[in-house]
Amino acid sequence: MKIQNICCIGAGYVGGPTMSVIAQKCPDIKITVVDVNASRIAAWNSDDLNQLPIYEPGLSEVIREARGRNLFFSTDVDLAIEQADMIFISVNTPTKTYGLGKGMASDLKYIELCARQIARVATTDKIVVEKSTLPVRTATAIKNILDNTGNPVQFQILSNPEFLAEGTAVMDLFNPDRVLIGGEETAKGLEAVQALVDIYSRWVPKEKILTTNVWSSELSKLTANAFLAQRVSSINAISELCEQTGANVTEVAKAIGMDSRIGSEFLKASVGFGGSCFQKDILNLVYIAKTYGLHQVADYWEQVILMNNHQRERFAHRIVKTLYNTVSDKKIAFLGWAFKKDTNDTRESAAIYVADYLLNEQALIQVYDPKVTAQQVYTDLNYLNSRTEVENEVLVKVHTSAYQACEDVHAIAILTEWEEFNTYDWELIYQKMQKPAFVFDGRNVLNKELLEKIGFTYSAIGR
Numbered sequence: 461m462k463i464q465n466i467c468c469i470g471a472g473y474v475g476g477p478t479m480s481v482i483a484q485k486c487p488d489i490k491i492t493v494v495d496v497n498a499s500r501i502a503a504w505n506s507d508d509l510n511q512l513p514i515y516e517p518g519l520s521e522v523i524r525e526a527r528g529r530n531l532f533f534s535t536d537v538d539l540a541i542e543q544a545d546m547i548f549i550s551v552n553t554p555t556k557t558y559g560l561g562k563g564m565a566s567d568l569k570y571i572e573l574c575a576r577q578i579a580r581v582a583t584t585d586k587i588v589v590e591k592s593t594l595p596v597r598t599a600t601a602i603k604n605i606l607d608n609t610g611n612p613v614q615f616q617i618l619s620n621p622e623f624l625a626e627g628t629a630v631m632d633l634f635n636p637d638r639v640l641i642g643g644e645e646t647a648k649g650l651e652a653v654q655a656l657v658d659i660y661s662r663w664v665p666k667e668k669i670l671t672t673n674v675w676s677s678e679l680s681k682l683t684a685n686a687f688l689a690q691r692v693s694s695i696n697a698i699s700e701l702c703e704q705t706g707a708n709v710t711e712v713a714k715a716i717g718m719d720s721r722i723g724s725e726f727l728k729a730s731v732g733f734g735g736s737c738f739q740k741d742i743l744n745l746v747y748i749a750k751t752y753g754l755h756q757v758a759d760y761w762e763q764v765i766l767m768n769n770h771q772r773e774r775f776a777h778r779i780v781k782t783l784y785n786t787v788s789d790k791k792i793a794f795l796g797w798a799f800k801k802d803t804n805d806t807r808e809s810a811a812i813y814v815a816d817y818l819l820n821e822q823a824l825i826q827v828y829d830p831k832v833t834a835q836q837v838y839t840d841l842n843y844l845n846s847r848t849e850v851e852n853e854v855l856v857k858v859h860t861s862a863y864q865a866c867e868d869v870h871a872i873a874i875l876t877e878w879e880e881f882n883t884y885d886w887e888l889i890y891q892k893m894q895k896p897a898f899v900f901d902g903r904n905v906l907n908k909e910l911l912e913k914i915g916f917t918y919s920a921i922g923r
């Protein structure tokens with residue numbers, strides 16, 4: 461079966477880049493990315509490629525080549541569904557904020573809405589691909605909805621979880637470690653799997669395309685994120701021990717990472733992992749384990765989250781303790797607000813939680829991030845109900861220059877590992893700060909020797 465027309469529902473951090481790369485690699489397939497969010501679609505269609513709704517290195521070049529040729533962004537969901545022979549579902553699956561499983565389970569309402577819309581609109585057979593990260597066995601629910609439409613249209617459900625990381629999305633898509641495709645183990649199922657294998661094999665070596673049953677594929681995605689997050693929490697746990705003992709966490713990470721069984725990647729101690737997925741996916745795994753009565757399994761994975769909460773709080777607490785146990789009315793600069801470098805995404809960023817803690821201690825915060833807008837910073841703090849104003853005094857100011865953000869402050873906190881921070885004139889920054897001048901490096905990215913030579917009191921995670 462040769463796919464000629466693809467529709468992707470959800471034009472977010474996954475749908476946008478994923479479909480752009482497929483479109484670039486497969487110029488003969490028409491791809492329409494649809495979304496209910498009209499302003500997001502307008503931004504994807506913007507002539508000015510700096511106005512794309514998400515920032516990813518290399519993305520604008522891919523969009524420039526494919527958009528208008530075989531890649532289209534639209535709000536007409538029904539039309540795109542009707543015309544497609546393969547439909548990717550890439551909508552958000554956040555943690556539930558209400559009802560049963562509140563705070564743990566994935567909220568699948570957007571997935572269900574998509575399934576119902578496909579069921580209502582489709583007049584020809586479709587392959588429906590789960591691209592969103594979903595709890596194991598979700599495909600059963602989607603299939604139930606699709607198979608009970610009363611019309612003779614046939615659906616095949618595939619699971620094709622996405623493993624890209626933000627900030628490196630385009631490179632990850634060009635050169636994935638693996639592509640995972642789960643399908644039903646029937647003749648029709650295998651045919652559908654092959655149709656998707658044929659698309660990826662245009663640029664991904666065959667040995668990197670893994671096919672499994674649907675449940676293995678769904679569960680592998682949650683498991684991969686849980687294992688990755690666990691590494692960060694593990695090294696962060698050791699970072700606290702390093703601070704007490706004089707060991708240096710960067711040296712420990714290097715020493716253990718050189719053991720090929722451990723590996724050197726993903727061992728950077730930090731103020732805590734953020735992003736839209738690690739916490740959500742582990743909570744979901746914990747919830748699934750609990751629903752099967754596997755309480756030890758649930759507790760084991762939950763500890764990864766608890767450690768992460770502790771790391772964020774510990775960092776904020778250390779700032780207060782070092783600044784003579786009070787930050788009330790003291791100005792603190794935040795360099796970085798995004799959850800990692802090279803993205804404008806701030807979802808679950810550690811910066812938000814550290815800011816909230818310090819605002820409760822009545823600190824004044826001056827934020828600078830190269831890619832995050834002031835409006836986004838305020839939205840994030842609003843969402844946590846952080847106090848951003850007291851008696852008309854604004855407690856959080858967002859600046860468009862790091863030098864401005866650092867002026868007159870008592871301390872600087874590094875929350876994101878943006879490379880530009882290392883290129884600053886730290887001597888100049890020092891001159892304009894209150895003394896003694898402190899730097900709290902939540903990402904271990906600055907040059908300790910250089911800063912100490914200038915006169916800063918420097919402390920970093922795990923050192």
Ligand code: NAD
Nearest residue numbers: 470471472473474495496497550551552553570592593622
């Ligand atoms: P996102 O919030 O950036 O994008 C989701 C989009 O879906 C939104 O624009 C929303 O308006 C749209 N949408 C929701 N319901 C819709 C509907 N019924 N019809 C049309 N559009 C609808 O989310 P994201 O970060 O792209 O994540 C999507 C999924 O991919 C999640 O399940 C996530 O866990 C998974 N994932 C994300 C990443 C990542 O790095 N962000 C990586 C791998 C997997």
Ligand code: UGA
Nearest residue numbers: 622623624625626692726727728730733734735737799800
């Ligand atoms: C992560 C996974 O890496 C992707 O494979 C997965 O597809 C994605 O989640 C998802 O399902 O959404 P992402 O969250 O975009 O990708 O970014 P990561 O590079 O994994 O970083 C996550 C967080 O961990 C960031 O806050 C980062 O700063 C932090 N981190 C990462 C550390 O603190 N130390 C490290 O060594 C690595």
